[in-house]
Structure formats: structure tokens, C-alpha cells
Amino acid sequence: xxxxxxxxxxxxxxxxxxxxxxxxxxxxxxxxxxxxxxxxxxxxxxxxxxxxxxxxxxxxxxxxxxxxxxxxxxxxxxxxxxxxxxxxxxxxxxxxxxxxxxxx
Numbered sequence: 001x002x003x004x005x006x007x008x009x010x011x012x013x014x015x016x017x018x019x020x021x022x023x024x025x026x027x028x029x030x031x032x033x034x035x036x037x038x039x040x041x042x043x044x045x046x047x048x049x050x051x052x053x054x055x056x057x058x059x060x061x062x063x064x065x066x067x068x069x070x071x072x073x074x075x076x077x078x079x080x081x082x083x084x085x086x087x088x089x090x091x092x093x094x095x096x097x098x099x100x101x102x103x104x
Contacts, residue, residue: 002100008055025084035077038068
């Protein structure tokens with residue numbers, strides 16, 4: 001079984017996409033698959049809902065196993081992304097087991 005890693009980001013009060021730090025955090029996050037070999041599949045993007053309850057950015061990443069997630073979490077590119085997001089947003093994370101195509 002693979003692991004699906006889901007993160008939902010919400011800007012801190014007073015911040016939005018007009019802040020250049022947001023664009024930098026987004027760019028680094030979008031580039032993770034180019035730098036972190038443990039990532040099997042990666043999707044991320046800005047919220048398109050106008051609902052006030054909605055988060056501002058989300059990512060979904062698939063990994064072969066828990067050990068791959070652990071390596072991803074300590075990879076320098078991921079650590080850089082965390083530092084960038086920490087300055088501008090709060091987030092929630094969930095990791096759960098999924099059947100990957102490679103498992104079939």
C-alpha cells in the first residue's frame with residue numbers, strides 16, 4: 001500500500017496571494033517532484049472557491065510507503081518549502097494508505 005499525503009494551507013490573517021512570499025512558497029512546492037525522487041505522483045494548486053471557509057492552497061502527494069514519506073519530510077527542498085509556508089500560513093496534514101497503480 002502506498003501513502004497519500006494531503007496538506008491544506010490557509011494564509012495567516014492579512015495575507016493573500018498578493019504577497020510575493022506566497023508566490024515563492026507556491027513555486028517551491030510545485031517544483032518538489034523535480035527535486036524529491038520519493039514522490040510518485042504530485043498535484044497542487046490554489047483554491048478556486050470564493051467560500052470564506054476554504055483553504056488557500058492544497059497539495060496531494062503519493063509515496064510508495066511510509067519510509068518514502070519520511071525521506072521526503074527531511075529532504076532539503078521540502079524543508080525549504082516548510083520554512084516559506086511557515087512565515088505566511090497555517091496548515092493541516094493527513095497521510096493515509098492508498099492503493100497505487102504500482103501495487104496492482
